[in-house]
Amino acid sequence: xxxxxxxxxxxxxxxxxxxxxxxxxxxxxxxxxxxxxxxxxxxxxxxxxxxxxxxxxxxxxxxxxxxxxxxxxxxxxxxxxxxxxxxxxxxxxxxxxxxxxxxxxxxxxxxxxxxxxxxxxxxxxxxxxxxxxxxxxxxxxxxxxxxxxxxxxxxxxxxxxxxxxxxxxxxxxxxxxxxxxxxxxxxxxxxxxxxxxxxxxxxxxxxxxxxxxxxxxxxxxxxxxxxxxxxxxxxxxxxxxxxxxxxxxxxxxxxxxxxxxxxxxxxxxxxxxxxxxxxxxxxxxxxxxxxxxxxxxxxxxxxxxxxxxxxxxxxxxxxxxxxxxxxxxxxxxxxxxxxxxxxxxxxxxxxxxxxxxxxxxxxxxxxxxxxxxxxxxxxxxxxxxxxxxxxxxxxxxxxxxxxxxxxxxxxxxxxxxxxxxx
Ligand SMILES: Cc1ncc(COP(=O)(O)O)c(C=O)c1O
Numbered sequence: 540x541x542x543x544x545x546x547x548x549x550x551x552x553x554x555x556x557x558x559x560x561x562x563x564x565x566x567x568x569x570x571x572x573x574x575x576x577x578x579x580x581x582x583x584x585x586x587x588x589x590x591x592x593x594x595x596x597x598x599x600x601x602x603x604x605x606x607x608x609x610x611x612x613x614x615x616x617x618x619x620x621x622x623x624x625x626x627x628x629x630x631x632x633x634x635x636x637x638x639x640x641x642x643x644x645x646x647x648x649x650x651x652x653x654x655x656x657x658x659x660x661x662x663x664x665x666x667x668x669x670x671x672x673x674x675x676x677x678x679x680x681x682x683x684x685x686x687x688x689x690x691x692x693x694x695x696x697x698x699x700x701x702x703x704x705x706x707x708x709x710x711x712x713x714x715x716x717x718x719x720x721x722x723x724x725x726x727x728x729x730x731x732x733x734x735x736x737x738x739x740x741x742x743x744x745x746x747x748x749x750x751x752x753x754x755x756x757x758x759x760x761x762x763x764x765x766x767x768x769x770x771x772x773x774x775x776x777x778x779x780x781x782x783x784x785x786x787x788x789x790x791x792x793x794x795x796x797x798x799x800x801x802x803x804x805x806x807x808x809x810x811x812x813x814x815x816x817x818x819x820x821x822x823x824x825x826x827x828x829x830x831x832x833x834x835x836x837x838x839x840x841x842x843x844x845x846x847x848x849x850x851x852x853x854x855x856x857x858x859x860x861x862x863x864x865x866x867x868x869x870x871x872x873x874x875x876x877x878x879x880x881x882x883x884x885x886x887x888x889x890x891x892x893x894x895x896x897x898x899x900x901x902x903x904x905x906x907x908x909x910x911x912x913x914x915x916x917x918x919x920x921x922x923x924x925x926x927x928x929x930x931x932x933x934x935x936x937x938x939x940x941x942x943x944x945x946x947x948x949x950x951x952x953x954x955x956x957x958x959x960x961x
Contacts, residue, residue, distance in 0.1 A: 541835060541843045547939050549574040549831075557909035563944045566911045568714050568742060568888045568935030570764045573828075577768055580827035584820045592819055593793065593810075603819055610822035611809070617829045618759065618776055619750040625782065627775040627812045628822055632741040633663040635760035635775035636708075638812060639737055640667035642785040643758075643777075644706075650676035653704045655695060655734075657720060658684040658925050659713040662918040664739045668708065678703070684925065688718035688865035695725065699732035706735045711743035715919045715933065716865030717848070717885040719743065726756050735781070741765055745937065746844060746887050748837045751776050763821060767937070768828030772821035775812070782808045789814040840938055844886070847936045847945055851889055854949025855934070858956055860894040864926055888935035890917070896959045898932040904955040910948050 547553050550572050555562050564572060584606060590599035592607045608623075615623040629635045644667075648654070654668045658681055671677045682694045690709075698704050707729040712719045726736040735757040740749055744761045751759050758777045764770040777785075787794050787805050791814035796804040805811045832840075855863055866885050893901065898914030905912055913933045916923045923929060934948065 541839050541938060543843075543939065543941055546574075547941075549576065550939055551575065551578070553939065558907055560909035563910040563948055565934045565936065565940065565944070565948055566913050567745075567937035567940075568765070568917075568933060569913055570770065571745060571767045571937050572939065573769065573824075574767055574831050576831040577824045577827045581769060581820045581824040584823045589820070591816055606823040606826075607817065607819050610826035613826035613829045614774055617749070617833075618774075619752050620776055621752060622779055624808045625776055625779055627777065627782070627809045628817050629760075629773040629775055629812075630771060630818070631764070631773035632739065632760045632762040633773070635773050636664050636737070636739065637667045638775055638788045639758050639760075639777070640671055642788045642812070643735075643781060644668075644671045644677070645675070646784065646786055648675055648677050648705055651678070651703055653678040653680050653698065653701070655680045655682060655698050655704050655707045655729075657682045657690050657709045658922055659688060659690070659710050659716065659718065659720065660708075660919065660921070661710065661714050661739065661741065662920070663741070664708055664710060664737075665921065680704070681921070682709075684718075684922075686865070686926065688713060688716040690720050690725075692721070692724065692728075695728060699728060699734060702732075704729070704732060704734045706737060708737040708739070710739040710741075711749075712740075712746070712886055713865075713919075713922070714742045714888065715890045715917050715922055715931065717742075717888045717890075717935075718866055719747075719884045719886055722754055722756070726754055730755070742887055745832070747841060757781055763825040763828065766825070766828055767832055768825040769818075769821045772818040772825050774825075779808070782812070785812075787811050787814065791815045793817075835938065841886075843938060844936055847940055847942060848885060848887075848889060850942045850945045851934050851936070851949065854946060855889065855891055855952065858893070858949070858953045860896075860960055861891050861952070861956060862894075863889055863891045864928070864931055865890070888933050890931040890933040892928050892931050893956045893960070895961045896956055898930045900959055901932055901952070901955050904959070905948070905951055908951055910951050912948070 588602040590603045592604045611626045614626045680698050683691045729736045737758040738756045740761040745766045763772040794814040902914040
């Protein structure tokens with residue numbers, strides 16, 4: 540069992556009032572709030588250890604290097620990678636995917652090769668591949684999903700049989716529907732056809748354990764700020780042999796072995812991909828977040844968040860004119876007779892539309908009551924198009940949320956929707 544009261548006390552932001560009301564933060568899919576353990580660690584770093592890494596012989600340089608490389612070890616253990624050097628620190632998940640597209644993609648893809656994406660993808664795992672399409676003539680193929688967000692795995696099989704697919708790049712968890720594609724099957728199928736697999740784990744890392752060796756993915760990307768850690772740091776995991784086969788992404792200090800007037804030789808991994816001064820305090824903060832989250836069992840986290848989402852689904856599905864998108868749908872159009880309850884594979888968030896109500900109007904009213912939800916396309920326009928809507932409202936949870944908050948939000952959504960509906 541999670542002691543939510545004690546967890547909440549560790550988040551200073553929850554003592555804040557908005558418009559005189561307690562903050563109800565249901566926007567963790569956009570970014571999570573930060574516990575004191577992370578805030579304290581970053582403050583301590585700047586107060587006691589601050590220096591640049593890898594460059595100095597003085598005590599502060601040694602301490603900051605130890606903090607930075609210690610964070611690499613923490614992420615290596617968190618993801619169960621084979622080697623710590625397989626962890627590259629980036630600015631965020633988006634940069635990590637771009638690193639693969641620009642470095643691995645440019646080195647290994649040619650005109651006519653194909654990259655397969657799913658209809659569930661965030662733009663961060665779409666645009667870098669569309670840029671390669673423009674630059675190299677790489678084909679981008681899409682696995683559709685049904686109205687429940689289930690991927691048409693038969694389409695992946697058909698694409699792979701065509702023989703030109705070099706990479707399958709999919710999300711571990713949709714940032715709109717919360718659905719979790721069958722990653723193990725997708726990766727094994729890709730490998731059976733000699734394609735690599737990239738996992739966008741931005742949404743899943745804070746909700747479920749991630750074991751890259753068990754998954755056998757070739758690359759995996761996430762951001763620190765959705766994992767109770769700071770913004771400004773992201774992670775790219777890559778299998779050693781792939782990272783070693785890839786040219787540097789950015790050039791500059793730290794990523795070289797030697798530089799001459801007319802040439803340079805790159806450093807080994809991971810430094811080869813970490814040009815310039817890295818996010819040092821952020822790495823220390825990310826390691827603190829991983830340690831902090833590690834005090835809870837994944838089973839407790841999963842059960843608790845599932846109960847939160849279930850109460851959200853119950854509260855929302857009774858609101859007049861409201862349709863929960865994807866597996867949580869109760870609408871005849873989206874449900875198509877397959878299931879009328881919450882799918883067991885939904886995690887982290889639910890998105891919904893209310894007939895006649897624009898999501899921005901709804902979230903503005905809720906925002907005035909201190910209730911934070913997100914409205915828009917959530918950087919997933921292809922998915923919204925497939926679902927036949929331009930925008931939705933998203934409710935997302937973290938382990939600091941409570942069922943009481945969800946009920947208050949549900950009531951507020953019902954009131955606001957009632958007031959806004961024509
Ligand atoms: C599934 C998914 N992938 C990638 C990203 C991009 O993360 P960032 O903006 O931290 O790079 C997000 C952010 O919302 C996301 O939800």
